Amino acid sequence: MNHTSHNDINFDPRAMRRRLDLNQHEFWSAVGVTQSGGSRYEQDRRIPKPVMELLRLRYQLGIRLEHINEKNAAMIRAIVEGELDTGTLRNQLNKIRKVIDASHALAMTAAEVSNAAESLLEERATVSE
Helix, strand or coil: CCEECCCCCEECHHHHHHHCCCCHHHHHHCCCCCHHHHHHHHCCCCCCHHHHHHHHHHHHCCCCHHHCCHHHHHHHHHHHCCCCCHHHHHHHHHHHHHHHHHHHHHHHHHHHHHHHHHHHHHHHHHHHC
């Protein structure tokens, strides 16, 4: 049976569950629905809009609901409401990754220089004895 969410997205939970090769318990528990409740929904029982939205978030958009918490909820709201530009965030993330990579390379070089300096000091100490 095809269901339509309040966003007019055609959505057949049973077909999606089968495509994902999940049993009813695995599929429905990810959105807080029991296996028996999910079974009833798959047997033509009307799915409430909030459950359809949870299904859409989890299975169409790939958002793992258990990862949403108090710490990141404000950020998620800001992105969804357009207060944060995701393109800018991605660019900043790429810059941060480059800085981290450069810092790692610098740390490796510093370790090599430190080892070389230690070896040189040990050689000088041995020569002066």
